[in-house]
Amino acid sequence: MLLFSGYTEGRDLCTFRTGGQIRYFGEIRKKEDIKDALDFSETAKLPLIAIGEGSNLIFGDGLLNVIVLKMNIKGIETTGKGTDSLDITAGAGVNWDSLVEYTIKAGLSGLEALSAIPGSVGASPVQNIGAYGCEAADTIVSVEVFDRTDGMFKIIPCAECRFGYRDSIFKKEGKGRYIITSVTFRLSKYPPPIPQYPDIIDFFRVKGQSAPSLGEIREAITTIRWSKLPDPATLPNAGSFFKNPVVDAETGRRIKMEYPDARVFPLDESRVKIAAGWLIEKAGYKGLSFGKISVYDKNALILVNNGGANHADLTAARGSISESVMEKFGIILEQEPDEVI
Ligand SMILES: Cc1cc2nc3c(=O)[nH]c(=O)nc-3n(C[C@H](O)[C@H](O)[C@H](O)COP(=O)(O)OP(=O)(O)OC[C@H]3O[C@@H](n4cnc5c(N)ncnc54)[C@H](O)[C@@H]3O)c2cc1C
Incomplete structure (x- = not known):
């Protein structure tokens, strides 16, 4: 029988550590429990949301009249x-x-x-x-x-x-x-090629390794990632806060003409992807703080919770960043993490 607890803190269920109280929370440890959860949702007349570790998820403030199911099926x-x-x-x-x-x-x-x-x-x-x-x-x-x-x-x-x-x-x-x-x-079952990214190539060049093992590639990627990303355990965040916008090639050309350092990547003949972190940095937001929310100083794509921020603080920061990028480049930024509000 699946048991639910009432009034669970949303901030304890996501790495951004914002959010009010979740009306009901339960953990699914085996597939059969899902049917129990649906029955409960029908009786309680509340929506059901499946989550994992909450690293790409943000909860709103106040009482959230939802049932959150943490998917905990192992194996x-x-x-x-x-x-x-x-x-x-x-x-x-x-x-x-x-x-x-x-x-x-x-x-x-x-x-x-x-x-x-x-x-x-x-x-x-x-x-x-x-x-x-x-x-x-x-x-x-x-x-x-x-x-x-x-x-x-x-x-x-x-x-x-x-x-x-x-x-x-x-x-x-x-x-x-x-x-x-x-x-x-x-x-x-075969060894992989080294991912062709400057950071990774440099990592192995410095070590003088031309044919790293699988384990060594994993170690390189782990080391490089954590040198650039804030650890949610010490500085709560949800990773990239915005998606890299995909725009038409003409917009890409216009931006590249005006800003030769723009990070624009062709996708096909008619579309390009622009690094959202570059847009935010160019709009002057890298390292900037909005009260309890900051734009991470090593990577403008990440918003961090300096402690005690709520969803309203986040909304204000997000709004200011998106508006500035829109004003400067005419590009809409789309949020990456899902939101339960
Ligand atoms: C420091 C940091 C670095 C990150 N780097 C990257 C990166 O390099 N690349 C990248 O792609 N992402 C990255 N992310 C984002 C995140 O790690 C991924 O999106 C991850 O897959 C989220 O997993 P989660 O279990 O925490 O999902 P949650 O945050 O719990 O949920 C995310 C979404 O998936 C849904 N969901 C979760 N589980 C289920 C399920 N079983 N069934 C149905 N729906 C479900 C939720 O409803 C929600 O909409 C990063 C995040 C952080 C904090």
């Missing part, structure tokens, strides 16, 4: 074998970085570039987590979900997950409909 197993690959299935509640570590210890490549990303396996397909030119969609075979429309468990193949840049069906039309219970990844 990692081999579910398929190919000549060159193994399929590994992990429960939604497995910590993401523990899965990466597990695969690397097993000599499997494919997830090493995603080392040290906070959060759970269950959330990895939601925003198709990515780093260093790699994203979860590159290795996901399928996602197991509980479909709330018919109460059935289903397997959604990768091709139907509509993965895009920090995007998927689970963020759009499937939001609220699918509760992710496990994810299956296909990983290679």
Whole structure:
């Protein structure tokens, strides 16, 4: 029988550490518990929200009349074998970085570039987590979900997950409909190439290593990431606060003409991606504080909670940054973390 606690502090459930009280909170440790949670939601007439470790999530202030379900289904197993690959299935509640570590210890490549990303396996397909030119969609075979429309468990193949840049069906039309219970990844038995990013190339050049092992690539990425990112345990944050905007090529050309140092990356013939951190920095916000919220001084894409900030403080900071970027560049910034308000 699934038990719920009443009036749980939202700030204890997210790494940004803002938020009021959640009306009901429960933990799903096995798939069968999901049906209990739905029954409870119907009786209480309150919406149900599945979460993982709260590293891409922000709660509003005051009393939030919702039921929050922390997905805590554990377990990692081999579910398929190919000549060159193994399929590994992990429960939604497995910590993401523990899965990466597990695969690397097993000599499997494919997830090493995603080392040290906070959060759970269950959330990895939601925003198709990515780093260093790699994203979860590159290795996901399928996602197991509980479909709330018919109460059935289903397997959604990768091709139907509509993965895009920090995007998927689970963020759009499937939001609220699918509760992710496990994810299956296909990983290679062969060593990976070194991710071709200046920081990583430099790391191995300095060490004089031309053919690092899987474990060494993981270690390099972990070291480089934590030298640039604030650790949520000591400086609460939700990682990148804005998505890198995708704009038409003409806008990209205009910005590049005006600012030759602009970080503009072509996506195809008609679209470019612009680094949101560069836009925010150029608008003069890097390191700036708005009371209890600051723009991180080493990376303008990250907002940090200096302690005791609430959702209203965050809204004010976000509004000011977005308006300035809009005024200066004519570009709309889209927030990356999900919000429960
Ligand atoms: C310091 C820092 C660095 C980060 N770096 C990166 C990075 O490099 N790349 C990157 O992509 N992200 C990054 N992130 C964001 C974050 O780590 C990822 O988005 C991660 O996948 C969130 O996992 P979570 O378990 O904390 O999800 P949560 O924050 O709990 O939830 C996020 C969203 O997923 C939904 N969700 C969660 N679990 C389920 C489930 N089982 N079923 C259905 N819906 C679910 C929630 O409702 C919510 O909408 C970073 C965050 C931090 C704090």
